[in-house]
Amino acid sequence: MLSALNLISQNLDAYLVLSGILFAIGTFGFLARRNAISMLMSIELMLNAVNLAFISFGAFSYNGDARHAAQASTIALIVIASAAAEATVGLAIVIAIYRNKKTPLVDEYDAMSQ
Amino acid sequence: MPYDTLIALIPLLPILGFAFTALFGRRLQLRLGRAAAEIVPVGIVIAVWVIAMIVVVPALQHQAPFGTEGLDVKSWTWIPAGGLSVDMGFHVDALTACLLIVVTTIGMLVHIYSIGYMAHDKATWRFFAYLNLFMVSMLVLVLADNWLLVFAGWELVGLSSYSLIGFWYERRSAALAAKKAFIVNRVGDVGFALGIMAIFLNTGTLNIQASLKMLVDQGSSNTVPLTVVALLVFAGAMGKSAQFPLHVWLPDAMEGPTPVSALIHAATMVNAGVYLVARANPLFASAQDAMVVVAAIGIFTAFMAATIAFTQTDIKRVLAFSTLSQLGYMFAALGVGAFSAAIFHLMSHGFFKGLLFLDSGSVIHSVHDEQDMNRMGGLWRKIPITHATMLVGTIAIAGIPPLAGFFSKDEILGEAFKNGFTWVWGIGVVVAVMTAFYMWRLMGKTFYGESRVDPAVAPKVHESAWQMTLPLVLLAIPSIFLGMAIGLPLGNGLLVQWLSPVFEHAEQILARPAAAETLLGLPTDVVLISISVIAALAGLIVGLYLFGWGSRKVKQQTVDAVSSANGTSRFLYRLSLNKWWFDELNDLLFIRIGGRVAAFLWWFDRTIVDGTVNGVGYAVRDAGNGLRQIQTGRVQNYALGIAIGLIVMAGSFLLIVGQPR
Numbered sequence: 001m002l003s004a005l006n007l008i009s010q011n012l013d014a015y016l017v018l019s020g021i022l023f024a025i026g027t028f029g030f031l032a033r034r035n036a037i038s039m040l041m042s043i044e045l046m047l048n049a050v051n052l053a054f055i056s057f058g059a060f061s062y063n064g065d066a067r068h069a070a071q072a073s074t075i076a077l078i079v080i081a082s083a084a085a086e087a088t089v090g091l092a093i094v095i096a097i098y099r100n101k102k103t104p105l106v107d108e109y110d111a112m113s114q
Numbered sequence: 115m116p117y118d119t120l121i122a123l124i125p126l127l128p129i130l131g132f133a134f135t136a137l138f139g140r141r142l143q144l145r146l147g148r149a150a151a152e153i154v155p156v157g158i159v160i161a162v163w164v165i166a167m168i169v170v171v172p173a174l175q176h177q178a179p180f181g182t183e184g185l186d187v188k189s190w191t192w193i194p195a196g197g198l199s200v201d202m203g204f205h206v207d208a209l210t211a212c213l214l215i216v217v218t219t220i221g222m223l224v225h226i227y228s229i230g231y232m233a234h235d236k237a238t239w240r241f242f243a244y245l246n247l248f249m250v251s252m253l254v255l256v257l258a259d260n261w262l263l264v265f266a267g268w269e270l271v272g273l274s275s276y277s278l279i280g281f282w283y284e285r286r287s288a289a290l291a292a293k294k295a296f297i298v299n300r301v302g303d304v305g306f307a308l309g310i311m312a313i314f315l316n317t318g319t320l321n322i323q324a325s326l327k328m329l330v331d332q333g334s335s336n337t338v339p340l341t342v343v344a345l346l347v348f349a350g351a352m353g354k355s356a357q358f359p360l361h362v363w364l365p366d367a368m369e370g371p372t373p374v375s376a377l378i379h380a381a382t383m384v385n386a387g388v389y390l391v392a393r394a395n396p397l398f399a400s401a402q403d404a405m406v407v408v409a410a411i412g413i414f415t416a417f418m419a420a421t422i423a424f425t426q427t428d429i430k431r432v433l434a435f436s437t438l439s440q441l442g443y444m445f446a447a448l449g450v451g452a453f454s455a456a457i458f459h460l461m462s463h464g465f466f467k468g469l470l471f472l473d474s475g476s477v478i479h480s481v482h483d484e485q486d487m488n489r490m491g492g493l494w495r496k497i498p499i500t501h502a503t504m505l506v507g508t509i510a511i512a513g514i515p516p517l518a519g520f521f522s523k524d525e526i527l528g529e530a531f532k533n534g535f536t537w538v539w540g541i542g543v544v545v546a547v548m549t550a551f552y553m554w555r556l557m558g559k560t561f562y563g564e565s566r567v568d569p570a571v572a573p574k575v576h577e578s579a580w581q582m583t584l585p586l587v588l589l590a591i592p593s594i595f596l597g598m599a600i601g602l603p604l605g606n607g608l609l610v611q612w613l614s615p616v617f618e619h620a621e622q623i624l625a626r627p628a629a630a631e632t633l634l635g636l637p638t639d640v641v642l643i644s645i646s647v648i649a650a651l652a653g654l655i656v657g658l659y660l661f662g663w664g665s666r667k668v669k670q671q672t673v674d675a676v677s678s679a680n681g682t683s684r685f686l687y688r689l690s691l692n693k694w695w696f697d698e699l700n701d702l703l704f705i706r707i708g709g710r711v712a713a714f715l716w717w718f719d720r721t722i723v724d725g726t727v728n729g730v731g732y733a734v735r736d737a738g739n740g741l742r743q744i745q746t747g748r749v750q751n752y753a754l755g756i757a758i759g760l761i762v763m764a765g766s767f768l769l770i771v772g773q774p775r
Contacts, residue, residue: 031754039749110747 015056022049034105036094040087047083051076117172117179118187120165121204124214125253127165131158132246139239151239152229155246159218159225162249166218173211174612180206182615184323186259193262200320205259208612212457213256213389216464219592220381221249223585227472228373230581231479241281241371248274252382256389260320261310264390268306268354271386272299275378279370291369298363302353306390309346312338322393330396330623344397344404347390355387355441358415362696364438368430372475375430380437380467385460388444392617395453399620409449409530413541416442418694420548424555425677425690428485429474432556436511437467439545443526446538451624452529453617454610459526461609462518462596466510469589473504476578476586477560482571487556492565496575501561503586508557510593512550513650520650521597521607528642533626543649550653558661563669 009015022045029042058072094104101108135155143151173180184207193200206214225245232238251274255267272295280292314320316336317328329340336343351357356364367379378384391398391408398405419438426432440463447456478485480497494501510517513524523546531539565572577583600609614621660673677687692698744751 027757031750031757106749109749112745112747112749112752 012056012060015060016053019049019053019056022046022052034107036097036104036106036109037091039106040090040094043090044083044087047079051079054079117169117185117206120169121185121187121206121257122189123165124162124169124218125204125250125257127158127162128246128249128253131155132243132250135239135243135246139243140237143237143239148233148238152242155242156225156229158246159222159249162253163218163222166214169206170211170214173206174208176208176612176615183207184210184616197318198314198320200260200262202263203259204257205323206257207616209389209392209457209616210256212461212609212613213385214253216385216461217249217252217256217382220464220468220589221245221252221377223588224373224377224381224468224472227376227475227582227585228371230579231373231475232371233579241278244274244277244281245373245377248278248378248383250274252386255386259322261313261322261325262320264322265306265310268350268386269303271354271383272296272303275299275367275383278374278378279367281371281374282369285369288369291363291366295363295367298360299353302350302360304349305346305353306350309343309350312343312346316343326394326396326619330400330619333400340397340401341403344394344401345407347394347397348404348408351387351390351445352411353387354390355384355445356438357387357411357441357445358418359696361415361419361438362700365431365434365693368428368434372430372471372478375434376468376471376475379434380471381464384437384441385444385464388441388448388456388460391445391448392453392457395617395620396623398448399451399623405449405451407449409446409535409538412442412445412447412449413538413545414442415439416446416545417541417548418442420545420552421686421690422693423552424548425687427487427559429477429487429490429556429560430471430485432487432552433467433470433474436470436549436553437463439549440467440511443523443542443545446530446542447526450530450533450535450538451620451626452526452533453620454613455522455525455529457613458601458607458609459522461600462510462522462593465589465596466507466517466519466593469503469586469593470507470511472582472586472589473500473507476500476582477504479578479582480575481567482574484568484571487559489566489568490560491563491567492561493567493575494561497577499577499583499586503583503590504561505557506590506593508553510597512553512654513546513646514550514654515647516598518593518595518597518601520646521601524643524646525601527646528639531642532638543645546646546649547653550650551657554654554657555661558658562662 026042026044026046026049029045030039033039033042054072054076058069058076062069097109098104131154135151139151172178173185176182179185184205186203186205188201188203190202191199192202225242228241228245232241235241248271251267251270253267255264255271258264258267276292276296279295280289282288283292310320313325313329316332316338317325319325319328329336329343333340353360364379364384368375370378398408416439419435419442423432423435423439426435440459444456444459444463447453447459476497477490477493477500480493480500481490484490506517510519513520515521527539527542527546530536530542567575600612601607660669676683678684689695
């Protein structure tokens, strides 16, 4: 169990790089994918990349104060909760538009220009 | 009835007459005939004349309640607006009374004359409605006790004159003449309006008597210098009284019916300017420079108009230029400080020129609407009453004693000489010769010599109806006796005594030294009068010699020989015939050059001013159109914008604020 822990990198940069890569993938997915569902998934990816960054900062800046350690986790939990809510609403909108447009492809959705 | 009521009735009655005739005149004329439409306006003017005479008699003699100061009648506060309070009020003193005599008497006679003159017109009722409106305007102008009310009357006079000149509006020339009169008058009116504003600025009141007193008392501490105020007021007077260079409208105004010419363009409206300057006499007396301008413009107009009258062949135009010339005399009198003499000439001129115009109307009527004097001649046997009365008018205007014109003209010339304006006097004497000459030319061409009337018309020439000849006879009476009645003894006649309280203030300011009693060893007055009489007789003799009895052919040869003797006389002849080319000059200055300037300004307005305003609009619209293109409505395009923005922000933060540690 501890050896497994030892396999985990003790270097903050590694986590942040991973977080940045995940965020970039999410961004690329959001901008490039035409499917609305895929775009929602990309958003989740970006949110989780940010969560990873928060948690990493929280873990590496631990100074023995329990309340301080809890702050990063709290933000992450809030992000997760709001991500869930956002996903619900987003899916509902997508389904509503899909019923009108009969397509999941977002480049067909241009109602905002009117 | 108390005088307050009577005075208020003077302008009120014609207003009612105008309203009644304008509203019901047409129906009355169609159903019951001309007389029904005429009875109200004519009756009202006669009533006004009676009332005016009741008011005038005590006012002239300074009896209670008029006194020397005049009677103020306040009806109600017209415009209460904070610091500006204007009363609807009238002021009657001796000056007003003199004008009332002229306006109501000639107005009444012209109304009666018009019954005959307009007997063949379709819309007599309209003519009489306008005439009554004109009476209202003129009476308000004369009676008003504040500048604003004077201005209202002033503009109303312009309006009713416009309607009357253009009465035969189917004729293009009449419509154009009306427009010309209106526009030229507006030029002067701008000056008058500015003058009134300057007076209000200086004194804070619009009451004529109060403001004049304050203006003089404040002297050089006025905000607007008195010379400027006086010249602005005079600009208004120049427009109404047709003084150079605003004289061009009056000859053209002869397009109107002849009674209009007599009433408006000889006896009343054109006198408004003279009245205005006389009313503002303390102001002008305190601004000596302005008075010299008044005298110069007056005497120049007198001379110029007299030269033009030499060669005109339209009988009414000769009289129109003669009116200009006589008005010039009046302004010259005002300019030299002879206010009483100016009003004297105003009155006598009002009567004899009104008479001459009505006579010319009678002549025109009798030869079936022919106005060209070359197609008249030898009429004196056929229309004896017209001839006799016109002879009276001509002698009067020519300044031959003892008729009215002699006294007033001589008083002007004498005062000019005694007050040191010898140049005004000199030109005035020359103009007197010229006046006598062109008036006798008019008489000769119209009444004497061989008949050149159209042979088809000649047997039908007849004397006019009694409605027309009665006013002629009635006007001939004052033309003969007015001068003797109020001008004797010379220099201190009845009129001078009447008017002395009005002009007392100005006389004090001017404080002229007494003139020398003798000249060339004789009493000054005798010398001056002799010169005037000789001048008048010289003009008479030349005029009668060239245009009187005898063979027309021989006479015409003499005239042609004189007018085409050499280059100079040919030029002078053309100068006179073409009225000094003033119409052409105005055409060049205001139609051609002014039109170009206006066209340029229009272009500037359209292109630059409107272009700027519209350009801003177009730019915003086009910018919006351009920006609209990036609003695709697609989520991913917006998201790309957000991403790029984020990268730019983060990147610039890192670059500018600092490197990551």
